[in-house]
Amino acid sequence: MVELLFSGSAIIFRRKNMTVYELIKKVKEEKPNTFTDEKLVSYVNEIESEVAEQLGHTSAPVYSVNQIRTSSLLLGNPYDRLYVSYLKAMIDYANEEYASYENNQAQHVQDFRDFVDWVVRTGQMEERSFTSRFSNIY
Secondary structure (H helix, E strand, C coil): CCEEEECCCEEEEEEEEHHHHHHHHHHHHCCCCCHHHHHHHHHHHHHHHHHHCCCCCCCCCCCCCCCCCCCCCCCCCCCCCHHHHHHHHHHHHHCHHHHHHHHHHHHHHHHHHHHHHHHHHHCCCCCCCCHHHCCCCC
């Protein structure tokens, strides 16, 4: 989604962050599942809390099903892919599809590392270790 801003005679294009609804719709298209929106929103809240912490926010947004069409995620493109990989991994884990979980979790770890690298590179937050967040369950 692109937002047009007008500044004098200039037109500025700004990409809007994906909404929670758009995220859930995308995940359901890529990984069909029978999870309720409430359950998927709870997963979104989990990962959004991690994102907020990395950005240095003192609190994270908490979404409810009633708000998903109007609530935008904290991260935009290209880092919003970490939400997709996280939800796909959690769906696999809950369904006990461990081979697929391992692949999606590995993708999520890489997506999250890319995000953390961006945070450090742009000075959004001091670099800190986040290896304890990712522990292999095997």
